[in-house]
Amino acid sequence: MVDPVTLAVIQAGLQQVCDEMDLTFSRAAFSPVIAEADDRSDGIYDATDGSLIAQGSKGLPVFVGVMQFSTRTLIARIRDAVTAAPEPGDIYIVNDPYLGGTHLMDVRFAMPVWREGKIFCWLSNTGHWPDTGGAVPGGFSASATSAEQEGLRLPPVKLFKRGVMDAEIWQIICSNIRVSEQRIGDVKAQAGALLVGAERLCALLDRYGDATVQEAISAMRGLAAAQMRAMLALIPEGTYRATATVDSDGVVNAPLTIALSVTRAGDGLTFDFTGSSAPCAGPMNSVRATTLSSVYLAMRHIFPDVPISAGAFEPLDVTGIAGTFLDAAYPRPVSGCAAEVSQRIAEAVFAALVQALPDRVTAAPAGTSGNFGLGGHDPETGADYVMYQISGGGYGGFAGGDGIANGCSTIGISKAPPVEIMEQKFPVLYRRYALHEGSGGAGKHRGGLGLDYEIELLRGTARASFVMDHGLTGPQGVLGGGDGAVNRVEVMRDGKVLVPEHLSKAQDIALAPGDSVRVRTPGGGGYGNPAERDPERVAEDLRLGRYLAEDIQRLWPHAAKAPG
Template sequence: MAKLDTITLSVLQAALQQVCDEMDLTFSRAAFSPVIAEANDRSDGIYSAVDGSLIAQGSQGLPVFVGVMQYSTKTVIEMIADGRCLAPEPGDIYIVNDPYLGGTHLMDVRFVMPVYRGGKIFCWLSNTGHWPDIGGSVPGGFSASATAVEQEGLRLPPVKLFKKGVLDPEIYAIICSNIRVADQRIGDIRAQAAALLIGQDRLNEILDRYGDETAVEAIAELRRRAAEQMRASIAAIPDGVYRSQAFVDSDGVVNEPLTINLAVEKKGDTLTFDFAGSSKPCAGPMNSVLATTLSSVYLAMRHIFPEVPISAGAFEPLHVKRPEGTFLDAKYPRPVSGCAAEVSQRIAEAVFAAMVQALPEKVTAAPAGSSGNFALGGNDPARGRDYVMYQISGGGYGGNAGHDGLSNGCSTIGISKSPPVEIMEQAFPVLYRHYALREGSGGAGKHRGGFGLAYEVEILRGEARASFVMDHGRFGPQGALGGQDGAPNSVTVFRGGEAHVPPHLSKEQDIALKAGDRVRVGTPGGGGYGDPRERDPKQVAEDVRLGYYTAEQAREMFGVDV
């Protein structure tokens, strides 16, 4: 075995990252659904053969999947060992979307594939793609009033979708018999599998060049260094307990807020996260499974310390007490469709609100914190086929110690982007009447929050059903250190010329629409950072000149006459 020198270690680190990046690119380029092909709602990674722990993940993959996929991979490994899952062979690919087996919500479908070297499993490759529909009571799977997971769609334990490289027609038939627009799923399935096969080929090329033993040594060293770097970053934080709260609008069934209580204890070079006192498990779909809760903490710390290389080692100094008895540790059959895209962001917001007290120069005020989940399902009479459209949208980021927040940025949990309106109009019978920054939505502060997005979409043909699972409709994103909250989410549906606002503000399902009806959405602005009265009046005047705020808002929010 060649000695593992610094240069070889660096090359292997970049090579493993490149494998994941190419898997991400392959998945997006080959997928049929706009939510994957255009919005990049997917992620790919390399995981340990022993325990499924994270080795590397694509730089363009969703951060929320950083922790989640290692838990689902670990579950597959454990179920194989226990005899609850068929043993793997070369060419096998398992499919799983069960939220309670290391997952998120049902629409996030994971593929897991072993990579063999010398007749033994060297590692696992895994990816996740957001399928536009997985069955359930409403198109798109976002059932805002679900009270059991079965109402949200088809739940799959780990089963072999591909056996020795061949798609299993029986498993495929079961899936297609339980989802909408099933004829369109084969493209996404083939793309998801192709990404793993590309990863296997590229990984084998690296291992053939450098040797398996050298790669194993490098993986262990990279994990050790990531842990060391995270510990060094934490050590610079003053010891103490930092407390915060964040709130979910409602669970979609009971119209009352859910509370996240968080205490972060910094001691030496570790952080302990305690969610004791948070709300109990809820009736509606805003429960979070444990894997998502853990991953939400990890991604928040990833935002704070982006310089720490991503691997399981980066998580070692982060200790999360299991939030038993709360809605952050959901058990079957609690519904969970809102956990990955919404509750995860409230958890991250709580982490930011606590850590900004400890690291005011490094942590921002709260970002928009909603993926803006809007699902529309119907029939297009001009094309003679059914469709399911899934719209995600960005919002404002929070201000920070040195800058205003980013406007219309992607959600906290992801690097996914809103599909181009031209693609959506081409694929579905809709017309976007308006698509622009949401003026006035950024929270006031010495450094204001970024602005959200305002859009309006009209149904052109046929009939459809709309569902929303969003958040921050009751409470805007939190300001920090004297900054004001960003504007809350806004949803209005126009049917027959009459305006309808969902009773839960950001959540409702199965709204019947027909041609000419419209949906108007305003996404949240980011929280402001610091006292608004300390903002440079010239910056306020420039914001007014650009139309971001009115003169009246400048006077009321910043105390500046323009």
């Protein structure tokens, strides 16, 4: 049996392998969404069933479960001779959402690590490509009604064979995506990250021996399961219910409901989504892998000290998604599943479990990634472009204090690319980049503030598309706290303001020079009774301009006349 010290060193070593893959990927990538926003993740997966062994600490949590499922699918397809068997130097590419993925823009690479003629494990990573074809630049087609309208769908195929890129497959990809000449930088960065990971992993194996590392991996999985069960024991036995709402699917202007009951019985936790809305016409369907991963990442938020391993998921059982929009099958469109629906799922988990663990669970965060795609032609450079903007929002208040302002999304650590980089690469000017004042929900501990930005097109023509959410209802407050402010999107054209019919979902909006788009992202929900908020903290918010005097009077009337 591996001793505790060696186990800890190997566990840290595997984590370091993944962290180096993450760093390599971001530093070598060309696209700002990867190089600056870090919309990517890398991990190590079991050779037999694809189970998660380790993931980079700076990778998107939503990809924790997703890459596990996609790797498992790849292994099964190889076993069943659906996909060609691997050889040393091979790297597979896949973005099919229905084969353990998210949406088409999240492109996954997978590479086996060979030891003495056998596969020891798989390395896999995911990067958000700015475009994979489809009806609109960027792939976020708000009114798509089938997968084909969202872009090119790739089953697992070998993009690299024995270390050499397959030129024919690459040409197929390039012929179906926009600004394809720019993707080669991201592809080489993504493949390079796996090669770095293999080199670092083999050095670890050479140092400790394959058998010892394998024994440590098995022990890590068992310990993660035990730690998660110990955390679940903090939840009183019983059933806790909550709901979360998606504004609309982008096609039918009616809300979608996520109904959730969480039951603690024995040493496990069951998440039952029975009663959630049926599959929808538009792109706000979620594939099974994303739904399961959304539950896992929500639990990671609640119990962050449990190690990232497949073992941590073993005590968690997800039921009741069959026949709902949380278990989409081809050809249902799914571009909104990873960035939007996943966050509503996490919100439902938070709203249910805050009843049982008020000291550990927060009010709802902003809950939208703010997917904004802009594609057009820049006459100054003579080149086409696809710009993808993500944005942060307010975190929910919690037992220990107010929510963070303009934090990253629930599903990951990806951040908005720097304004200076975006203005350098695209023909746009940021007219505004500030906090969304007054957006945090009232409470004993208020929600954090969202983001308020405005982008003006400087030259050429362009088309804008949005797939966002929380434009109809704000993030939920808890334990008496108020909801955060809603997401607001406005398009200014020829001096007129356009508000999309679906509030924060629209596509193919033509822009000319001087036109602009303004987005105000949601604030977090409030935590606890607003009447219990310290009047001095209310006065401080007023002094700093976070809220107007009339907002203070409405939200915290007990403190409206506080000094300051």
